[in-house]
Amino acid sequence: MFEGKNIWITGGSSGLGRELAGMLAKRGANLLLLARDRAKLEKVKAELGGARVETSVCDVADPAAVEAAFKDLAARKGAPEVLINSAGVIREGYFEDQRLEEFHRLMNINYFGTLHCVRAALPFFKAKGGGRIVNIASSGGLLGAFGYAAYCSSKFAVVGLTEVLRAELKPQNIILHLVCPGEFHSPMVEGMTEGRTPENLAVVHTIPVLEADKVARAVIAGVEKGQYLIIPGRMTRLTVGLGRSIPFVGRAIVDAKIGKSYRGPKR
Numbered sequence: 001m002f003e004g005k006n007i008w009i010t011g012g013s014s015g016l017g018r019e020l021a022g023m024l025a026k027r028g029a030n031l032l033l034l035a036r037d038r039a040k041l042e043k044v045k046a047e048l049g050g051a052r053v054e055t056s057v058c059d060v061a062d063p064a065a066v067e068a069a070f071k072d073l074a075a076r077k078g079a080p081e082v083l084i085n086s087a088g089v090i091r092e093g094y095f096e097d098q099r100l101e102e103f104h105r106l107m108n109i110n111y112f113g114t115l116h117c118v119r120a121a122l123p124f125f126k127a128k129g130g131g132r133i134v135n136i137a138s139s140g141g142l143l144g145a146f147g148y149a150a151y152c153s154s155k156f157a158v159v160g161l162t163e164v165l166r167a168e169l170k171p172q173n174i175i176l177h178l179v180c181p182g183e184f185h186s187p188m189v190e191g192m193t194e195g196r197t198p199e200n201l202a203v204v205h206t207i208p209v210l211e212a213d214k215v216a217r218a219v220i221a222g223v224e225k226g227q228y229l230i231i232p233g234r235m236t237r238l239t240v241g242l243g244r245s246i247p248f249v250g251r252a253i254v255d256a257k258i259g260k261s262y263r264g265p266k267r
């Protein structure tokens with residue numbers, strides 16, 4: 001399914017994107033990794049052997065840059081056949097402590113970044129008669145979590161977009177996958193460990209934190225099986241299932257955990 005395919009991965013230089021790149025390289029894919037930091041991209045390319053890996057420095061939040069990069073890369077390397085939108089950023093903190101700029105930044109990268117890449121890839125998929133888009137959202141795109149006002153909003157937006165695109169693009173043989181992992185170890189999570197609110201930790205760490213390679217394997221297996229909604233990890237699936245099917249029970253459990261750990265913003 002992946003052998004010889006042109007697979008473009010935003011955020012391919014780190015965390016889940018990097019794990020996916022490693023696994024897909026072993027399966028014979030032609031990879032194109034996009035991110036902002038050239039040095040990180042080149043390091044991953046070298047680690048993967050380099051032969052079938054290209055990189056591109058691109059800020060997904062900039063629509064003109066994304067469109068220009070996609071056109072240029074497709075002309076030089078061949079059109080994308082699979083697009084994996086993994087680029088993303090996080091911010092955790094009390095709503096009252098989060099600056100408005102942070103809400104814009106997360107929305108610009110997590111939501112609009114995904115949207116820009118889908119729009120830029122679409123003409124190539126249409127010309128080929130089909131394609132596949134894998135949007136890495138989050139369990140925080142299906143259930144709200146304490147401290148993630150900016151992050152969950154951006155991921156709920158990714159989920160909404162993906163839900164609509166799944167239905168709209170399927171008749172054109174463009175297949176959507178929505179990936180909603182719970183927390184997994186990655187530079188993103190390590191970067192926010194300090195200063196994380198106790199309430200966020202109490203709620204989010206109800207579910208065991210996964211390793212990125214386990215999440216990547218679940219993504220690849222889900223795509224291979226043609227699954228639309230991919231939720232890696234049994235406990236995450238159970239928690240999301242409970243939160244969505246019996247929401248008042250999920251809310252009562254969350255409220256009890258917050259009640260025990262509550263510290264709140266500084267007055």
Ligand SMILES: NC(=O)c1ccc[n+]([C@@H]2O[C@H](COP(=O)([O-])OP(=O)(O)OC[C@H]3O[C@@H](n4cnc5c(N)ncnc54)[C@H](OP(=O)(O)O)[C@@H]3O)[C@@H](O)[C@H]2O)c1
Nearest residue numbers: 011013014015016035036037059060087088183184186188
């Ligand atoms: N880790 C978790 O617990 C978790 C849980 C659920 C969902 N997710 C989602 O999974 C995805 C991957 O997360 P991760 O944990 O693997 O994070 P990560 O290790 O921090 O990797 C994020 C990647 O995105 C790239 N990126 C960030 N902003 C970008 C921009 N504006 N333009 C282009 N590339 C950009 C980064 O490279 P540069 O900084 O060089 O651009 C990096 O390659 C994200 O969408 C995240 O929200 C993560």
